[in-house]
Amino acid sequence: MAAEELRRHNLAAVLDRLHLSGSISRSELTQITGLNRSTIADLIGELVGLGLVEEGPGAVTAGPGRPSPIARPRPEGSVTLALELSVDSIAAATVGLGGHVYNQVRVARPRAFFTPEETAEHLAQLAGPLISALPQGHRLIGIGVAMAGIVRRDDGFVHLAPNLGWRDVELGSILDQALGLGAPLVMANEADLGALAESRRGAGSTARQMVYIAGEAGIGAGIVQDGHPMLGVSGYAGEVGHMLINPGGRACTCGARGCWETEAGEAALARRAGMEGMVGQHLADRIVAAAEEEDPRVLEALAETGRWMGRGIGNLINVFNPDRIVVGGIYHIYFPYFEPSLTEEARAVALSAPGSAVGIVRSELGEDAALVGAAELALSGVIADPAAVARYDTEASPDLVEGGA
Amino acid sequence: MAAEELRRHNLAAVLDRLHLSGSISRSELTQITGLNRSTIADLIGELVGLGLVEEGPGAVTAGPGRPSPIARPRPEGSVTLALELSVDSIAAATVGLGGHVYNQVRVARPRAFFTPEETAEHLAQLAGPLISALPQGHRLIGIGVAMAGIVRRDDGFVHLAPNLGWRDVELGSILDQALGLGAPLVMANEADLGALAESRRGAGSTARQMVYIAGEAGIGAGIVQDGHPMLGVSGYAGEVGHMLINPGGRACTCGARGCWETEAGEAALARRAGMEGMVGQHLADRIVAAAEEEDPRVLEALAETGRWMGRGIGNLINVFNPDRIVVGGIYHIYFPYFEPSLTEEARAVALSAPGSAVGIVRSELGEDAALVGAAELALSGVIADPAAVARYDTEASPDLVEGGA
Numbered sequence: 186m187a188a189e190e191l192r193r194h195n196l197a198a199v200l201d202r203l204h205l206s207g208s209i210s211r212s213e214l215t216q217i218t219g220l221n222r223s224t225i226a227d228l229i230g231e232l233v234g235l236g237l238v239e240e241g242p243g244a245v246t247a248g249p250g251r252p253s254p255i256a257r258p259r260p261e262g263s264v265t266l267a268l269e270l271s272v273d274s275i276a277a278a279t280v281g282l283g284g285h286v287y288n289q290v291r292v293a294r295p296r297a298f299f300t301p302e303e304t305a306e307h308l309a310q311l312a313g314p315l316i317s318a319l320p321q322g323h324r325l326i327g328i329g330v331a332m333a334g335i336v337r338r339d340d341g342f343v344h345l346a347p348n349l350g351w352r353d354v355e356l357g358s359i360l361d362q363a364l365g366l367g368a369p370l371v372m373a374n375e376a377d378l379g380a381l382a383e384s385r386r387g388a389g390s391t392a393r394q395m396v397y398i399a400g401e402a403g404i405g406a407g408i409v410q411d412g413h414p415m416l417g418v419s420g421y422a423g424e425v426g427h428m429l430i431n432p433g434g435r436a437c438t439c440g441a442r443g444c445w446e447t448e449a450g451e452a453a454l455a456r457r458a459g460m461e462g463m464v465g466q467h468l469a470d471r472i473v474a475a476a477e478e479e480d481p482r483v484l485e486a487l488a489e490t491g492r493w494m495g496r497g498i499g500n501l502i503n504v505f506n507p508d509r510i511v512v513g514g515i516y517h518i519y520f521p522y523f524e525p526s527l528t529e530e531a532r533a534v535a536l537s538a539p540g541s542a543v544g545i546v547r548s549e550l551g552e553d554a555a556l557v558g559a560a561e562l563a564l565s566g567v568i569a570d571p572a573a574v575a576r577y578d579t580e581a582s583p584d585l586v587e588g589g590a
Numbered sequence: 591m592a593a594e595e596l597r598r599h600n601l602a603a604v605l606d607r608l609h610l611s612g613s614i615s616r617s618e619l620t621q622i623t624g625l626n627r628s629t630i631a632d633l634i635g636e637l638v639g640l641g642l643v644e645e646g647p648g649a650v651t652a653g654p655g656r657p658s659p660i661a662r663p664r665p666e667g668s669v670t671l672a673l674e675l676s677v678d679s680i681a682a683a684t685v686g687l688g689g690h691v692y693n694q695v696r697v698a699r700p701r702a703f704f705t706p707e708e709t710a711e712h713l714a715q716l717a718g719p720l721i722s723a724l725p726q727g728h729r730l731i732g733i734g735v736a737m738a739g740i741v742r743r744d745d746g747f748v749h750l751a752p753n754l755g756w757r758d759v760e761l762g763s764i765l766d767q768a769l770g771l772g773a774p775l776v777m778a779n780e781a782d783l784g785a786l787a788e789s790r791r792g793a794g795s796t797a798r799q800m801v802y803i804a805g806e807a808g809i810g811a812g813i814v815q816d817g818h819p820m821l822g823v824s825g826y827a828g829e830v831g832h833m834l835i836n837p838g839g840r841a842c843t844c845g846a847r848g849c850w851e852t853e854a855g856e857a858a859l860a861r862r863a864g865m866e867g868m869v870g871q872h873l874a875d876r877i878v879a880a881a882e883e884e885d886p887r888v889l890e891a892l893a894e895t896g897r898w899m900g901r902g903i904g905n906l907i908n909v910f911n912p913d914r915i916v917v918g919g920i921y922h923i924y925f926p927y928f929e930p931s932l933t934e935e936a937r938a939v940a941l942s943a944p945g946s947a948v949g950i951v952r953s954e955l956g957e958d959a960a961l962v963g964a965a966e967l968a969l970s971g972v973i974a975d976p977a978a979v980a981r982y983d984t985e986a987s988p989d990l991v992e993g994g995a
Contacts, residue, residue: 345941394823415910417947418947419911424909425909427939429902429904430834430837501909504827504909534834536750536829538749538826
């Protein structure tokens, strides 16, 4: 049993490496994993047999011996539908192993309070053409959903999504029914999934401990430590937007007063810039245009919002002692404009020891971080246990798994 | 190699269980570890051979078969000197495997700024008689030190200890020299070690994710997740006392303004109670006496300090989503008095989903939590790799390892 566990562990490690790196030679794999050549050959053989990897001849190298065969992930061997439900837009993508994006679409939605059923219908309409366009013989292994709220991962029960106007909604099963795909569905908070994506494929990929901060209507965070998400006991960690940071401040949508997002959130920025009521991409476009024209009121609004961003980030530096803070969501647009005041204030609040250990950077994946993270989450089960993918070959038809998962 | 790693892992798991549980029968060990009887017998045999465990006959039970032999940790097989350097007191204890305390002593110190050399001398004077009183044939495997500051674990370099008046002090090597024991020395922040102790042997032992809050002159926190400390990339995580929580508030010793400890710390409590300038145990005695006499000013000072404690705790609930908050340090004395206002305000700041997952409780180990944690830290190396203890048998004499560690 121990030997079998070890084999599964090694199989997962090789597939994960291929998933993140794309093409890689057997000899590179031996170096990265520390496993010997015959073990690598054996593991790759198993992954090829499972339809998850394909091998081609290697390039001729300067060194002695035959060129080492090149392995690469086989996208259609494990395909996921990634969905994102943000406050200002919804998005869908079909993503195969290795991060191959077949198709991707995002549409803006007005910030009206749609019902969960309407929203599920919108997402299903977005996903339908993408699913139809998938290549013959693909294996749909699951659906990953990123959403702007406090959600239970295992069944997609939404406790609270103040910016969508929802409380206690069984979104997982509503969405499962609307999609009718019969594939297992996992749902998580968009900040947590943005964090996963940035730590795997973005600005946090070389960090040991990363705090990803997603600004949209509110502010959320996802924390990744040594490759593992810090989710808390029930998956709600990272609700940093509701840190009390200014007791004399404004009332928050959460019912409390002086939360971080009442000072550093989008509404505060809009108010300071004289653009009250504007939101999302529309606000960002206006703010950026005015900043480029050096409108003094907008520049000061950005600087002041940056100061408040920095104060909260300073708190997170003192609490977590991370080596990387990644600023993302809609804030990846504002980052170049408020970085100076943000950094100055973060340094003032952080103690010098943890302050000197951290870099504060802009998201690399930008708007798509949570969608990329949703695909990563959905694919993670197959990567952790590649052999289990075989069960999708007999369950591939939605007809056979009616009402499943 | 894999088999050997597995064996070491199992050996460590059995020793850790014995260390925490004390006496335990072989049959209970098979149930707890999932290992079979012959493996358990074999592992215990090895631990007995290493001098870490001893076995005695089991009690006759109602069930069939012979009584299962009882194993117990052998304290003298692995002894540590635990030291604590707090702002108001210093303490020492000699602790053997299983948590057996041979001797323990704590002395109050005035809150004057002693030099590191003076402090090391004080600790050495405290430790000397305890070391002399250890039984013949004991193995001193290391020294664990808890200290009130930001300290690097591997060499005991103190970056900042504002309440001791120190910055950039090589305390590890100064203390090593003053003690002259030649045993390896590990040093860590007292909040982190209090957290370790509470999670292993106190109020957090059944928690999955615990935030331990230590109040003394300042406020620090230690975070333990699934048995593992969250230390940050350079060991400085948990500096929660310097969360910005009241921008209009007072200047803090750290140089910033409105930190949590300026509102919820001891000085704020003393000021509100009209006992400005009093500190530590002396202040606590006066506060408790006045509270017992229902002095309205002191009751309100406790309530207001409790409210600020609760606000910061609410932030930590939103950030970490823990299942247990343990309030310790000198605050375990105040806890019964400010619990109502603390809890009320924490519930107001925390979002309902993470708020409903958490219990806020008083430290069980009280004043000694960090000292217990220092012993646990020093013993952890032997528990992780029991076979390595044999090296102390040839290096046991301090004369032979002059200038070691």
